[in-house]
Amino acid sequence: MNITRPHRGRAFERGEGYLRLVIFLAVLAIVAYIAFQNVPMYLQMQNLKHDLAELIRGTGTMNMPVERIQPQVTKLADQYGIPPEDIKLQKQGKVLTATFNTTKTANLIVTTYEWKISEVYSQTGY
Numbered sequence: 001m002n003i004t005r006p007h008r009g010r011a012f013e014r015g016e017g018y019l020r021l022v023i024f025l026a027v028l029a030i031v032a033y034i035a036f037q038n039v040p041m042y043l044q045m046q047n048l049k050h051d052l053a054e055l056i057r058g059t060g061t062m063n064m065p066v067e068r069i070q071p072q073v074t075k076l077a078d079q080y081g082i083p084p085e086d087i088k089l090q091k092q093g094k095v096l097t098a099t100f101n102t103t104k105t106a107n108l109i110v111t112t113y114e115w116k117i118s119e120v121y122s123q124t125g126y
Helices: 009-013 019-061 066-080
Strands: 087-092 095-107 112-124
Touching: 019 066, 019 095, 019 112, 066 087, 066 095
Parallel strands: none
Antiparallel strands: 087 095, 095 112
């Protein structure tokens, strides 16, 4: 005796297979929320690094003293909302060096991540 079973594909045609879609959309929403919260901070830090490198490159080639560069570095730090003491300037001979060390907190919904940023920029004056 041969018993016929209903075709399994029919359940999906009736709309009973949306669980994967709902889970996928929930995960996508969580990832989008985390990105929306943290990508602007990342871009801000990348812009700060770029602007600091440009400042050191420009003032280092002009062989300016640290005392004349420090107000520009402080203004740059205030513009990006970081403490000015996170950027340290040194000059040895004609080599100007800026050391940038800071920590930013990334919100990951259930936990936080301490992002340590450390960069060194050098430029030799002429």
